[in-house]
Structure formats: structure tokens, C-alpha cells
Amino acid sequence: MARYEIIGGAPLSGEVTVSGAKNAAVAILPATILVSGLCRIENVPNISDVRILLDILRGMGARVEYETENTVLIDCSMVSSTCPDGEKVKKMRASYYLMGALLGRHGKAHVALPGGCNFASRPIDQHIKGFWALGADVEETSEYVDLKPGENGLQGNTISLDVVSVGATVNIMLAAVLIPGQTIIENAAKEPHIVDLANFLNTMGAKISGAGTDTVKIRGVDSLNGGTYAIIPDQIEAGTYMAAAVATGGNVLVKNVIPRHMKSISIKLQEMGARILEYDDCIRVIAGGKLRSTTVKTRPYPGFPTDMQAQICVCMAMAGGVSRLTESVYETRFFGYISELESMGADIVVSGKTAIVTGKPKLYGATVTAKDLRAGAALIIAGLSAEGTTYVKDIHYVERGYENIIQKLTALGATIRRIED
Ligand code: EPU
Numbered sequence: 278m279a280r281y282e283i284i285g286g287a288p289l290s291g292e293v294t295v296s297g298a299k300n301a302a303v304a305i306l307p308a309t310i311l312v313s314g315l316c317r318i319e320n321v322p323n324i325s326d327v328r329i330l331l332d333i334l335r336g337m338g339a340r341v342e343y344e345t346e347n348t349v350l351i352d353c354s355m356v357s358s359t360c361p362d363g364e365k366v367k368k369m370r371a372s373y374y375l376m377g378a379l380l381g382r383h384g385k386a387h388v389a390l391p392g393g394c395n396f397a398s399r400p401i402d403q404h405i406k407g408f409w410a411l412g413a414d415v416e417e418t419s420e421y422v423d424l425k426p427g428e429n430g431l432q433g434n435t436i437s438l439d440v441v442s443v444g445a446t447v448n449i450m451l452a453a454v455l456i457p458g459q460t461i462i463e464n465a466a467k468e469p470h471i472v473d474l475a476n477f478l479n480t481m482g483a484k485i486s487g488a489g490t491d492t493v494k495i496r497g498v499d500s501l502n503g504g505t506y507a508i509i510p511d512q513i514e515a516g517t518y519m520a521a522a523v524a525t526g527g528n529v530l531v532k533n534v535i536p537r538h539m540k541s542i543s544i545k546l547q548e549m550g551a552r553i554l555e556y557d558d559c560i561r562v563i564a565g566g567k568l569r570s571t572t573v574k575t576r577p578y579p580g581f582p583t584d585m586q587a588q589i590c591v592c593m594a595m596a597g598g599v600s601r602l603t604e605s606v607y608e609t610r611f612f613g614y615i616s617e618l619e620s621m622g623a624d625i626v627v628s629g630k631t632a633i634v635t636g637k638p639k640l641y642g643a644t645v646t647a648k649d650l651r652a653g654a655a656l657i658i659a660g661l662s663a664e665g666t667t668y669v670k671d672i673h674y675v676e677r678g679y680e681n682i683i684q685k686l687t688a689l690g691a692t693i694r695r696i697e698d
Contacts, residue, residue, distance in 0.1 A: 278670075278671075278697075278698045279672055279673075279695055279696060279697050279698060280668050280669055280670045280671075280672055280695075280696050280698065281657065281660070281667075281668070281669040281672050281675075281683070281693055281694070281695055281696070282666060282667075282668055282693070282694050282696055283642075283657065283660035283661055283663075283666065283667045283668075283669065283691070283692065283693045284642075284665075284666050284692040284693075285640075285642060285660050285661050285662055285663040285664060285665060285666070285667060286662075286663070286664055287525065287661070287690050287691060287692065288525045288526040288527035288528070288564070288690070289518075289521055289522050289525045289527035289528075289529050289661065289686070289689040289690055289691060290527050290528050290529065290689060290690050291529065291530070291688060291689045291690060292529070292530040292531075292532055292688075292689075293518050293529060293530070293531055293532065293685050293688065293689055294532045294533050294685075295510045295511055295514050295515045295518070295531060295532065295533045295534055296320070296322040296323075296324075296347070296510070296511055296514060296533075296680040296681075297319075297320035297321055297322045297347065297507075297508035297509070297510065297511060298322070298469070298470055298473065298508055298509050298510060298511040298512065298513075298514075299322055299324060299326060299327070299511055299513075299514070299677075299678045300371070300443070300468070300470040300511075300513075301469070301470035301473040301474065301508050301509055301511075302318075302321055302322055302326075302327050302330075302508050303326055303327065303330060303369075303370075303371035303374065304371065304374055304447045304451075304470060304473075304474045305318060305473065305474055305477045305506070305508060306318070306321075306327065306330045306331065306334065306349075306351070307330065307334075307371075307372075307374040307375050307377075307378040307451065308374070308378055308451055308474060308477060308478060309334070309339070309351045309353050310334070310337075310339075310353045310356055310375070310378040310379060310381075310382050311353075311378055311381055311382050311451065311454055311455055311478070311481075311483075311501050312353060312481050312501040312502065312503055313354050313500050313501065313502060313503075314352065314354065314501075314502045314503025314504075315350060315351070315352045315503040316350070316351045316352070316353075316481070316503050316504065316505075316506070317344070317348065317349075317350055317503075317504070317505040317506070318348065318349050318350075318351065318505075318506055318507075318508065319347065319348045319505065319506070319507040319508065320347055320348075320507045320508040320509075320510075321347050321348065321349045321508060322347070322508075322511065322678075322680045323346055323347060323680050323681070324676065324677055324678055324679065324680050325673070325676050325677045326369050326371065326677045326678065329365055329368050329369050329372075330369070330371070330372065331349065331351075332365060333361045333362055333365045333366065333372065333375070334351065334353065334356070336358075336361065336362045336365070337353075337356045337358040337361055338353075338355045338356045338357060338358055339351055339352060339353045339355070339356050340352040340355065352503070353382075356382075357383075359379045359383045359385050359386050359387060360386075360387040360388075361375050361379075361388060361389075363389035363420075363421070364389075366388060366389040366390075366391060366392075367389055367390070367391065367392040368392055369391060369392060369677070370391045370392065370399070370444075371391070371444075372388070372389075372391045373388065373390075373391045373401060373404065373422075373444065373448065374444075374447055374448060374451060375388050376388045376404065376408070376422055376424060376448060376452075377404070377408070377447065377448035377449065377450070377451030377452040378451045378452075379424075380408060380411075380413055380424045380431070380451075380452045381451050381452045381453065381454055381455045381456060382455060384425070384426050384431060385424055385425040385426070386422070386423070386424045387421060387422075387423045387424075388421060388422055388424075389420060389421045390419070390420060390421060390422065398609075399607075401422075401444065401445070403438050403439060403440060403442045403444075403445035404442075404444060404445045404448045404449070405417060405422070406436065406438075406439075406445075407436045407438075407445055407448060407449035407452065407462075408424055408448070408449075408452060410434045410435075410436045411431055411432065411433070411434055411436075411449070411452055411453060411456060411460065412426060412427045412429055412430055412431040412432050412434070412456075413425065413426060413427060413431065413452075414426065414427045431452075431456040431457075432456060432457055432458050433453060433456060433457065433458030433459045433460040433461075433495070433496075433497055434458075434460060434461075435460070435461040435463065436449055436460070436461070436462050436463065437463040437464055438462065438463065438464040438465065439464075440464075441464055441465070441466050441467075441491075441577045442466060443466040443468050443470070443471065443577075445466075446462055446465045446466040446471055446493065447466075447470075447471065447474055449462050450462070450471075450474060450475065450478070450485065450488075450493065450495060451474075453495040453497065454478055454483045454485070454495060454497065454498065454501065455497060455498065455499070455500070455501070456497045457497045458496075458497055459494060459495065459496050459497070460494070460495040460497070461492060461493070461494050461495075462492070462493040462494075462495075463491065463492055464491055465487075465488075465490075465491050465492060465493045466577055466578070467489050467490060467491060467577065467578045467579065468577070468578040469489075469509055469512055469535070469538050469578065470509070471488050471489065471493070472488045472489040473508060473509045474488070475488030475489075475493070476488075476506070477506045478501065480504050480505075480506050481501040481502060481503065481504055481506075482498055482500065482501045482502050483495070483498055483501060484496035484497075484498055509535060509538075510533045510534050510535060510538075512534075512535075512538045512539065512542075512582070513582060513584045513585060513651070513678075514678070514679060514680075515531050515534040515538075515539060515560070516539065516542040516582070516584075516585045516588065517585070517588050517651075517654045517658070517679070518531050518562075518685070518689075519531055519539070519542060519543070519546060519553075519560065519562045520542075520546070520585070520588040520589055520591065520592055520658055521588075521657075521658045521661060521686075521689075522551075522562040522563075522564060523546050523549065523551045523562060523564045523568065523592050524564075524568075524591050524592050524595060524658050524659075524661070524662040525564070525658075525661050525662050526564045526566075527562075527564055527689070527690075528561070528562070528563045528564070529561070529562050529689060530559055530560075530561045531559060531560045531561075531562060532558070532559040533558060533559070534558060534559060534560055535558070536555040536556070536557075536558075536559075536560055539560060540579065541579060541580055541581040541582070542581065542582070542585055542589075543555070543560065545571055545573055545581060545589060546562065546589075546592070548569065548571045549568045549569050549570075549571050549592055549593075549596055550564070550565040550566060550567065550568050550569045551563060551564050551565055551568075552565055567596075567597055568592060568595055568596035568597065568636070569596055569597055569598065570593065570596045570597060570598030570599055570600040570634075570636060571593070571596070571600050572600065572601045572602075572603075573586075573589055573593075573600070573601070573602050573603070574602075574603040574605055575603070575604050575605055575606050576605055576606070577606065583604060583605075583606040583607055583610060584651050585651070586602065586604055586610060586611075586651070587610075587613065587614045587651045587652050587654065587655030588651065588654055588655045588658055589602065590602055590614070590615075590618065590625070590632065590634060590655060591618065591623075591640075591655050591658045591659045591662065592658075593634040593636065594618055594623035594624070594625065594634055594636060594637060594640060594659070595636055595637060595638070595639070595640060595662060596634075596636040597636050598635075598636055599633060599634065599635050599636070600633075600634040600636065601631055601632075601633055601634075602631065602632040602634060603630050603631045603632075604630050604631075604632075605630065608630055611627050611632055612648075613648040613649045613651075613652035614647075614648065614652035614655050614656060615627060615632065617643075617645035617646060617648075617652070617656055617659075618640070618645075618655070618656075618659055620643045620645060621640040621641055621642070621643045621645065621659055621660075621663055621667070622637055622639065622640045622641045622663075623637060623640060623659075624636075624637055639663070639664050640659050640662055640663040640664070641663055641664050641665055642660065642663045642664065642665030642666040642667040643663075643667060643668075644667070644668040644670065645659075645660075645667065645668070645669055645670070646669075646670045646671050647669055647670065647671045647672055647674045647675055648671070648674070649674055650674045650675060650677050650678045650679075652674070653669060653671070653672060653674045653675035654675060654678075654679065656669045657669055657675065657682070657686070657693070660693075661686070661691050661693070668696075672695070683695055
């Protein structure tokens with residue numbers, strides 16, 4: 278067990294470079310199963326979710342080598358297993374992408390149900406609906422999903438998602454790339470990582486159009502060949518450092534970002550009083566004195582991301598006036614961190630899908646527990662902004678998604694260290 282010790286109060290200042298996007302990496306790495314040849318993937322974040330996935334691929338017979346800390350060589354040509362290690366699969370959420378990739382490549386898969394951040398009920402009915410529409414026979418138990426070709430084999434089809442789901446959009450894309458005919462996903466998710474996955478697959482020879490709109494079309498091809506691809510920067514990691522700069526009253530240049538991906542976050546931080554200066558691939562965030570209250574509603578991309586809900590809540594907790602924060606993707610996500618922020622002096626009342634946050638002049642250091650990845654990131658921001666010392670426990674959640682967070686924050690002037698208990 279390890280925890281972070283944070284001595285708060287110093288405004289963050291300097292430069293931070295954002296890593297490759299976690300949620301793109303965890304889709305692209307399983308996608309290499311579809312490729313006959315060597316994939317050289319650059320800008321891969323060195324985080325525990327990625328390490329687990331690479332371990333699962335290795336266990337299935339893939340050749341996986343690190344060329345540098347963030348460039349990985351993967352050759353899945355020799356992968357014949359369609360049953361990844363259940364214990365490892367259960368350690369993370371995105372391991373469910375192995376279902377789509379194995380179904381697409383080998384026509385069958387036997388994959389344990391995933392684990393990961395359980396801040397809400399996270400059903401996979403839309404994934405299953407997609408596999409079924411593509412002609413798979415699906416057996417789902419409380420332990421695993423088993424997929425095999427149905428009577429008429431696998432074939433492209435049109436699937437209209439009942440909810441906008443990142444995971445279902447990715448899984449259906451993976452399953453459809455190598456099967457005959459055209460697959461159309463209607464009401465698809467539009468997140469930057471969906472586009473990144475499509476760009477990766479197209480670079481390897483797939484025929485996918487419309488990624489980034491709500492209709493994605495996939496024309497099945499016979500095979501994908503190897504190649505080199507660089508993962509996009511992480512929108513949420515960038516947003517987390519932007520929020521940390523604002524909450525601590527700092528001035529930070531956030532490098533290696535795609536400013537267009539940051540719009541919904543930049544706008545809200547501006548409304549709270551920050552100055553945001555956009556350049557080609559970086560953003561400067563300058564906190565502008567006393568923060569002002571604002572209203573935020575989370576939505577699928579291009580809306581304000583649910584994965585930034587907790588971080589902006591910390592800014593709201595120290596703003597003048599009353600802010601309203603409404604969650605429309607995962608209703609129960611508030612419960613991962615609000616009681617912890619309250620123990621630091623925040624005044625937050627949750628009413629249905631909305632948290633009403635009455636700003637306080639200060640937060641105070643406390644011992645708090647990270648209950649999921651983004652909740653953990655928010656508690657770190659709160660600790661950096663608070664008076665006194667904060668201990669954040671259960672940091673394994675944070676380490677699933679933030680590369681070198683201690684080094685990056687220390688370089689910005691934060692006093693934070695990891696303590697092994
Ligand atoms: N949903 C269903 N049925 C499904 C799938 C989803 O009802 O079959 C519902 C969910 O319950 C939720 C909504 O649809 O209310 C959206 O869920 P989605 O499927 O988009 O979420 P996900 O794919 O499980 C990804 C990210 C999450 C992020 C959400 C929303 C990955 C690996 N995870 O999850 O990221 O919160 O999209 O943007 O891409 C994180 O990075 O901390 C994280 C949790």
C-alpha cells in the first residue's frame with residue numbers, strides 16, 4: 278500500500294508535458310490483435326492499465342517489446358489464444374476490448390468480465406447488442422462473455438446504439454474491421470480516442486469513415502498490415518493539470534495538447550476567472566485571482582467530460598458563490614470523492630444528479646481515500662490547494678491513468694511525495 282503526502286499552498290508554476298491518451302492506448306493496444314505484422318506504437322503512456330494490457334497480450338502469445346519508455350513494438354501475428362488470462366482481465370475496465378478484437382480476428386473469444394473503476398453501474402449490453410448484430414452467438418454469465426460465430430457467420434450490419442457509449446463504439450469497430458460487408462454504427466460516441474482508434478486502424482489498412490461524428494462506417498477488409506502510429510495526447514490528463522493550475526492560483530504551460538479537444542474545459546475555467554492562452558500544441562493557464570462560481574453539466578464529447586467532473590468540483594469548492602455541477606453520464610460518480618472533499622472543508626450538497634457547491638475561502642489538509650482514478654486526481658488537486666498536509670490513500674487508482682504524476686507536479690513546484698507503507 279502506498280499513499281501520497283502533499284503539503285499544500287504553493288501555486289503551480291512552470292511547464293508540464295502531457296502523456297499519450299490512456300483511453301486511446303487501451304483501445305489501440307488490443308486493436309493490434311487485428312494486425313498481421315509489427316505495430317510500432319509511439320506516445321504510449323507508462324501507466325499501470327497499459328502495463329496490464331501488454332502483459333495480457335504477452336500471455337496470449339504476442340511479442341511485446343519496449344523500444345523506449347513510451348514506444349512499444351507489438352506483433353500479434355502469433356496470437357492464437359482467444360481466452361486471455363481472467364485474473365488480469367479483471368484488473369481493469371478496458372480489457373473488454375479484447376472481446377471485439379478477438380471476435381474480429383479469430384471469430385471467437387472467451388473473456389472474463391472486466392474490473393476497473395466501479396464508480397457506477399457500468400453495463401455492457403450495448404457491446405453485446407453489437408456483437409450479436411454482427412452475427413455472433415453470445416453467452417454472457419456473471420463471470421465471462423463467450424463469443425462465437427452464429428449460424429450464418431459474421432457479417433457487417435447496422436447498429437444503432439441506445440446510449441452513446443465509448444466502449445460499445447470501440448468494441449463494435451474492433452469486431453467489424455475484418456469481417457465481410459459494411460458495418461454502420463449509429464449514435465456512436467465522438468470522443469477523440471474514437472477518432473484515434475480509427476486513425477490507427479486506417480493506418481494499418483482498415484476502411485473506417487465518420488469517426489468523430491455520430492455515424493461511423495466500417496467496410497470490412499481481408500487483413501491489416503503493420504506500421505507506426507503515435508497516440509494522441511491525453512485530454513483528461515491535460516485538463517487535470519489545467520484545473521490544478523487554476524485551483525492553486527498558478528501559471529502553467531501545458532504542453533503536448535490538442536487545444537480543440539480542450540474547448541469545453543477551457544471555457545469553464547475561463548468562466549471561473551482563469552486566462553487561457555491557446556497555441557498550436559500547448560495551452561497556458563493563468564489563474565486570475567479569486568475564482569468565480571460556474572455551472573457545469575457533463576456530457577459525451579464535445580461536451581464537458583465526466584472524467585473532469587471531480588477536478589472542476591475542487592475549483593468550485595474554492596470559488597466565490599454557489600456553483601452547480603450536474604452529472605449526466607454516471608449519476609453515482611459524485612460519491613467517489615465528495616465526502617473526502619467535505620473532510621477537507623468543502624461545502625457540497627448532492628441533490629439527484631446535481632452537486633451544489635458553495636465555495637469556501639480555503640480547504641484544509643486531511644487524510645483522504647481515492648475511490649477511483651479521477652476522484653484520486655481531484656483529491657491531489659485539493660491537497661495541492663489546501664492549507665496544511667494531505668495524505669491521499671489508495672493511490673493505485675491514480676497510477677492507472679497518470680504517468681509520472683509525482684515528477685510532473687514536483688517540477689511545477691508542488692511538494693508531493695509517494696510513501697510506501
Ligand atoms: N452504457 C450502457 N450500456 C453499455 C455501455 C454503456 O448503458 O453497454 C452507459 C453507461 O452506464 C454510461 C454511458 O452509457 O452511463 C456511457 O458509458 P461509456 O460506455 O461511454 O463508458 P465506458 O466506455 O465504460 C469510457 C472511459 C471512461 C469514461 C467514459 C465516458 C475508457 C476505457 N473509459 O468508459 O473513462 O468515463 O467512457 O466518457 O475509455 C476514466 O478514464 O477515468 C474513465 C472512467
